[in-house]
Amino acid sequence: MSLAKIVETIKENQNFLLTAHINPDGDAIGAETALALALKQMGKNVVIVNKDETPEDYKFLPGSSEIKSPADIDCPNKEQDVLIVLDCGLFDRVGFLTPADFKLVINIDHHATNNAFGQLNYYRPEASSTSELVFELINELPVEITAPIATCIYTGLLTDTGSFHYDNTNVRSFEIAAQLLRYGAHPADIARSIYENTSFNRIRLMGEGLNTIEVFNGGTIGSLLITQDMLKRNQAKPYDTEDFVNFPRSIKGVFVAVFWRELDKDFYKISLRSKVNVDVAKVASKFGGGGHFHAAGAHLRGELSELKQKVVQEVSRALQELEKQGA
Ligand SMILES: [Mn+2]
Structure with missing residues (x-):
């Protein structure tokens, strides 16, 4: 080019x-x-x-x-x-x-x-x-x-x-x-x-985030959530959540990690990370987002539990396709 x-x-x-x-x-x-x-x-x-x-x-x-x-x-x-x-x-x-x-x-x-x-x-x-x-x-x-x-x-x-x-x-x-x-x-x-220069606020926010970790689809999808309340409580900034997606990602058996950040009421940003051959940019594009093969993101509007279900569904589908390909 x-x-x-x-x-x-x-x-x-x-x-x-x-x-x-x-x-x-x-x-x-x-x-x-x-x-x-x-x-x-x-x-x-x-x-x-x-x-x-x-x-x-x-x-x-x-x-x-x-x-x-x-x-x-x-x-x-x-x-x-x-x-x-x-x-x-x-x-x-x-x-x-x-x-x-x-x-x-x-x-x-x-x-x-x-x-x-x-x-x-x-x-x-x-x-x-x-x-x-x-x-x-x-x-x-x-x-x-x-x-x-x-x-x-x-x-x-x-x-x-x-x-x-x-x-x-x-x-x-x-x-x-x-x-x-x-x-x-x-x-x-x-x-x-x-x-090695982490703020105390970020570490405390991390603690709250770690408490929200869940796994889905037989432990292959991991997620972590940070809400506006958590940010406020710990006087943390959105950038203090950088790399939080790596916590669910690092769990044994998790293939795809999803980090949820509440931006506003019923408005979320998700970051997706894939440890396997799943194209998360493709998953993100289903929600109007984009990114890289192994790292992508999107913005979603709606009620959290419904959104979670939708995202888990899309990621599960992508994992199933991968299984079919025998990868
Ligand atoms: Mn870059």
Whole structure:
């Protein structure tokens, strides 16, 4: 796809606005900060703006303190800006901004469900992370990869591969990791900043979440729920629930995990994770969502117990199909 065109466009333009998806994760923030540092090195004007705030875990990332919220940006000359959207399969995932307001939209992503919403698109579903794609892009730019840039990219790679645990971990991810170490990324420091820096509120919220774990379909589907009340009680933020889906996922015998987060009354966000050959992006698409083969999500409206039943039904069906295929 159009990596060369993107390189050319970056060289030819001066003003860039970078954004990523709502509830940004390590890959979203890592990709944005790495690219912003690279563009600044080229003397470009760069602003990063996200709908939601940066999770505490990623505030150590170089340049993350400069990430703006929609309220503090004022872009009167949007039509002169190139908008680079990172880690979003669909433009809607940005949660604000209108593509038509910008001179040009560049889409860099690794979601299988990407619909090529940009004028220029670079998406590769086989890539471990958007940060990996940003690394490829930066390699094509007249930019020196500094330790801060390497740190940002390594963070995206590390978090989107679940610390090199998930199916998207391969020779390439380790090769890139090795290169990033040579550029000055420090794995132990980065891991400490992300994984050993948990807030007390998050741990307490985790305790409540663990109490909600249920299994369905003979123990093959696991679920965990976080409600608005639980968040309030523990003074926790939505981003404090990141990776909670891994608790039901880690149960022996569970093939598919579902994390339920209440957004409002009778309105839920689900995150689906598959440990087997079940395409959860396909399951999520039945509910208007999308994502990757092994990790996907959707938004659902309705009464919780009814919704749970529907989701369990769809996942069970997908598991049955898998059984039929003898996989
Ligand atoms: Mn990603």
